[in-house]
Amino acid sequence: MKTLLSTFILLLLLSSCKKEIENVYAIDPVYVSQSGQKNNLKSDLQFVSIAYSDLFGQQISVQELNALLAGYNSVGDKALVIDLIIRNLLVKPGIIKSTQQDMQNDPDAFIDATFERFFVREANEMERWYFGNSIKANSQLLPEDIYYALMSAEEYRHY
Amino acid sequence: MKRRDFIRNTALTAAGVLGMPYILPTGRLFAASGARMVNHVVFCLFAGGIRNLESVQKAEGNLMRGLLNGNESITPDIANSIANLPAPVNAALQGSGTLFKQFRYLNGPSGHYNGHTTALTGRYTDNSLSLLERPPFPTLFELYRKHSTPDKSALNAWWISHTNELYPILNYSTYPGYGPLYGANQLSPTSFFSGPGYQAFGNPLQHNAATQLELEKMKTFLNGGFKGSGSASGSGISNPAEDQVKIMAFMDKMFQELAAGQHTNPWGLAPGVMNGDMRNVFYAEKVMQEFKPELMVVNMFGVDVCHNNFTNYCDNLRRADWAVNHLWNTIQNTPGMANDTVLIIAPEIGRNGTANSIKDQNGRGGLDHTTDDAMSRELFGMVLGPSGVVQQNKVVNTVYGESIDIVPTIAKVLGFDTELEVTLPGQFLQEAFV
Numbered sequence: 087m088k089t090l091l092s093t094f095i096l097l098l099l100l101s102s103c104k105k106e107i108e109n110v111y112a113i114d115p116v117y118v119s120q121s122g123q124k125n126n127l128k129s130d131l132q133f134v135s136i137a138y139s140d141l142f143g144q145q146i147s148v149q150e151l152n153a154l155l156a157g158y159n160s161v162g163d164k165a166l167v168i169d170l171i172i173r174n175l176l177v178k179p180g181i182i183k184s185t186q187q188d189m190q191n192d193p194d195a196f197i198d199a200t201f202e203r204f205f206v207r208e209a210n211e212m213e214r215w216y217f218g219n220s221i222k223a224n225s226q227l228l229p230e231d232i233y234y235a236l237m238s239a240e241e242y243r244h245y
Numbered sequence: 246m247k248r249r250d251f252i253r254n255t256a257l258t259a260a261g262v263l264g265m266p267y268i269l270p271t272g273r274l275f276a277a278s279g280a281r282m283v284n285h286v287v288f289c290l291f292a293g294g295i296r297n298l299e300s301v302q303k304a305e306g307n308l309m310r311g312l313l314n315g316n317e318s319i320t321p322d323i324a325n326s327i328a329n330l331p332a333p334v335n336a337a338l339q340g341s342g343t344l345f346k347q348f349r350y351l352n353g354p355s356g357h358y359n360g361h362t363t364a365l366t367g368r369y370t371d372n373s374l375s376l377l378e379r380p381p382f383p384t385l386f387e388l389y390r391k392h393s394t395p396d397k398s399a400l401n402a403w404w405i406s407h408t409n410e411l412y413p414i415l416n417y418s419t420y421p422g423y424g425p426l427y428g429a430n431q432l433s434p435t436s437f438f439s440g441p442g443y444q445a446f447g448n449p450l451q452h453n454a455a456t457q458l459e460l461e462k463m464k465t466f467l468n469g470g471f472k473g474s475g476s477a478s479g480s481g482i483s484n485p486a487e488d489q490v491k492i493m494a495f496m497d498k499m500f501q502e503l504a505a506g507q508h509t510n511p512w513g514l515a516p517g518v519m520n521g522d523m524r525n526v527f528y529a530e531k532v533m534q535e536f537k538p539e540l541m542v543v544n545m546f547g548v549d550v551c552h553n554n555f556t557n558y559c560d561n562l563r564r565a566d567w568a569v570n571h572l573w574n575t576i577q578n579t580p581g582m583a584n585d586t587v588l589i590i591a592p593e594i595g596r597n598g599t600a601n602s603i604k605d606q607n608g609r610g611g612l613d614h615t616t617d618d619a620m621s622r623e624l625f626g627m628v629l630g631p632s633g634v635v636q637q638n639k640v641v642n643t644v645y646g647e648s649i650d651i652v653p654t655i656a657k658v659l660g661f662d663t664e665l666e667v668t669l670p671g672q673f674l675q676e677a678f679v
Contacts, residue, residue, distance in 0.1 A: 150445075153441045153442075153444065153445040154445050156409060156436050156437075156441065156442070156445075157436070157437055157442050157445050157446050159409040159410070159413060159433070159436070160409040160413070160432065160433035160434070160436045160437035160442070161431070161432060161433075161437060162399075162404070162413065162416050162428065162429065162430050162431030162432065162481055162482050163399075163430060163481060163482055163483060163484050163489065163492065164481035164483075165481075165483055165489070166484065166489050166492060166493065169489075169493075170446050170449055170493070170496070171445075171446070173449035173450040173451075174445060174446050174447075174448060174449045174450070176449075176450040177448055177449065177450050212470070213467075213470070216463075216466055217463070220459060220462075220463065224455075224456070224459055226453075226455075226456060227456065227459065230450060231450075231452065231456060231459075231460060232463075234450060234460060235460050235463035235464055235467065236467065238460075238464050239464055239467035239468055239471065240467070240468045240471045241467060241468075241471045244471075
């Protein structure tokens, strides 16, 4: 009789009130902690599209993409033409960039933001130290020069 | 060990090392003897499909006064519909070499891509050739770069193609042991050095030497720490950094000249006369003047308009002819290449004997090029060069020479024929040489 009563109470508890589960969906920033986790080479089309998005914060237009690809297909040395694409994009009006003064005033913040933007990961201590020193030692360096260095690196060709 | 003994032993060891036979990657001892005839070859693929009737047989008069002797007047209806061109800058080129009037494209489909592939690999193709894939056999460029001694950089091998579609991939093959490592620098200048090209590529971020050095250090630092797999340099040929700098400087110069209007009508022709073929040859000349390559191939294509306009075909034939005459003039006025260059000229395919149903403004029928038509396999060929090397003012009227003979001929002229690891089916065009 005691067992039967306990079972009844347990069933009552389980069925009486059910906590409402609230599902929240959001996108948290996910940083790749190490560059070694990028093992896939971007296709050239992906590379051009992503480079444009990273610099301008918007998708490349079909017209601009076609112009870049026409040039890309016109030159046999693809590394050379990719470099030309990057350097030409970096001088176009409309790219989102820090000022040189901001970069000089707070190199760490600039380096963190730049690594997150182009490498989609945090800069490690060594990188922060290396780029911080370079920025302090070379007053003529512009933010777009640092962007160029990152965009020319092997890591930027991978995802 | 006494100092004197040490010095003697070191000297003997050094002498021994220097005197030891050097085993090349190809497996042979010592470098090739490299018995070259000249140090530069330019191959002009007079492409797009040309019948011997309109070229060397002059059925419509002499439409090629830049290449061929003679003042045969042009058929009146054609003459009234074609551009006014000045006289060629040089005398007719046949005086500076050997003309083959019965050259042949003997086998394989008579399509443009097949014809190009045959001319650049020295092998006939069949229906299995894909238009979207690189040639299955080594190209002339790869043979030259792999088997020349000393090694040749891609700055010495250029493929100047009239378009950036399809044809650029002829700069190297998929053949095992060859490929991009030995490919040519390919450039489609009429697409690249253009208005849209200038907008996209003509104003790059520039760095002074100090900044450039700093950025290179940064790149090295970043690459050193990157452990991802796959290399970004896997697509296409790759020039060494110092050669890339030279090519970029050349491109910058071209864009500056373009922006300054210097490329609008560089040959001073009547407005609108300079067509795509002429522009392609113009930029080939620029590459030649800048890099003095040992091997350059440039093609033209304007005559293919013949599918639907015979009169314009004749017009473009004249313009292409004028351009090749100009090319030879530039070769002879370029220090380092003058009197040290062989120029080979040949179409890739012919055209059909009978017209299709498309009539042009003069009621002339268009001409296709189909595999089963014998006339689409009849070509001409021309070899020009210094008088001590090439037979001057010679005409070969009999059937002699094929498309597949061009690669082995260039191999012998540039002295790498004896080094080839693959057997080529064609023959050296002996009749053209002294």
